[in-house]
Amino acid sequence: QVQLVETGGGLVQAGGSLRLSCAASGRTFSTLNMGWFRQAPGKERHFVAAIAWSGGSTYYADSVKGRFTISRDNAKKTMSLRMNSLRPEDTAVYYCAADRNDGTHYSAEYEYEYWGQGTQVTVST
Numbered sequence: 657q658v659q660l661v662e663t664g665g666g667l668v669q670a671g672g673s674l675r676l677s678c679a680a681s682g683r684t685f686s687t688l689n690m691g692w693f694r695q696a697p698g699k700e701r702h703f704v705a706a707i708a709w710s711g712g713s714t715y716y717a718d719s720v721k722g723r724f725t726i727s728r729d730n731a732k733k734t735m736s737l738r739m740n741s742l743r744p745e746d747t748a749v750y751y752c753a754a755d756r757n758d759g760t761h762y763s764a765e766y767e768y769e770y771w772g773q774g775t776q777v778t779v780s781t
Contacts, residue, residue, distance in 0.1 A: 658682040658754050658770040665750060665775030668742055672779070676737040678752030678772060686730040689755040691768055692737050694748035694777075701751070705737060706762035715762050720746075742779045749774040 664676040678690070691706035705726040706715045714726050725738040735752060753768035761767045 658685075658688065658756070660752050660754060660770055660772035662750065662752050662772045662775040665777045667778045667780060669780050670742060670744055672742050673738070673740045674742065674777060676739065676750055676752075676775060676777070678735040678737075680733045680735070680754065683754075683756065685733040687756070687758075689758060689762060689767075690726075690728060690735045691753045691755070691762060692726065692735075692750060693753060693765065694746075694750045695774075696745075696748040701765060703763035703765075704750070707735065709758065717763070739777070742777075744779045744781050747777060747779050749776050 659681045661679045668674050687709055689709050692704040693701050694704050695701040703717050704720055705724055707726045707728050711728050723741045728735040751774045752772045754770040755768045759767040
């Protein structure tokens with residue numbers, strides 16, 4: 657089992673920055689591919705970013721590419737999402753997720769077995 661806890665959400669003005677963190681416990685973190693997803697009010701959950709278990713590969717949704725940076729620290733069992741140049745359309749609940757099977761469909765929800773409870777990010781105009 658893997659438990660995931662997100663922190664770092666909050667209210668920020670457009671153009672500002674936030675850093676989300678995801679702390680993991682349980683199963684060996686260094687073997688897990690990790691991802692961030694988000695869900696805006698009234699909308700489906702969508703892929704934001706993912707990082708391979710080694711940290712050697714990262715992937716981003718087109719909407720956040722160049723503004724968001726995903727990283728991980730396997731020794732500390734944490735993953736982060738640095739979000740710059742935030743826009744009102746980035747407003748959503750952000751979830752971290754873990755994939756225990758080293759899947760290749762990193763942007764698909766079904767690839768991830770473990771999910772955190774989410775943290776709210778609100779970007780004001």
